[in-house]
Amino acid sequence: MVDAILLMAEYFADPPLWRQSSTRTGNADPQPLELSDRLRSDLRAWNDGLEAASATDAYGSTVVLSAETPGTTIDRWTANGAESLTVSRAGGRNGAAKAIVGWRQLTQRVGPPFGNAATRATGLRAAGALQRDLGATAQVTVFGGARGPGDY
Structure with a gap:
């Protein structure tokens, strides 16, 4: 596989870039x-903006993707608590649902x-695919191996 450089929000990253190849990801x-x-x-400002939005809870909800949750089920956290729902019910498209299922199967x-x-x-x-579908209505977070923030 040819090296790919990916732009991904990451706390304290300067710049927020990831390299992916057949031998290395990070x-x-x-x-x-x-x-x-x-x-x-510009990259630092973009990443800092996402960090600030996350810290101030500028989104209406947080969507949690857990590796151990089955199928297309996700958890949405709001000020009123958490609810489990499918990707499509949350507003995600088929491509995001397939990406989530594929990630969960690979992790297993x-x-x-x-x-x-x-x-x-x-x-x-x-998570990026789902974030594109949901836009600014939610912040999408990935938890590998945990059902939610309290499990860490």
Whole structure:
């Protein structure tokens, strides 16, 4: 597989870039990429904005994707508590649902509850697909191997 550079929000990442190849998945070293100062600044501002939105709970709800939850079920947390519902009922499309199911199946094959770096990257892509569908109405979070924030 050819190296891919992915833009992903990550706490304290500078820049918020991930490298994925057949041998490695993880934070990308910005030096070999020869990013301009302006681009690094823009990427840092983008990532800082997402961190700030997360910290101030600017979203109406948080959607939790857990590796151990079956099928297309997700958990949505609001100020009123949590509810389990399907991806489609939450407003997600078929592509996001398939990505979530694929991530869960891969994690189970690799070794639950947490999988490995590749399953984490797959989970982040699945979360990204659902985030695109839900837009600013929810913040999508991935928990590999836990049913929710209280399980950590």
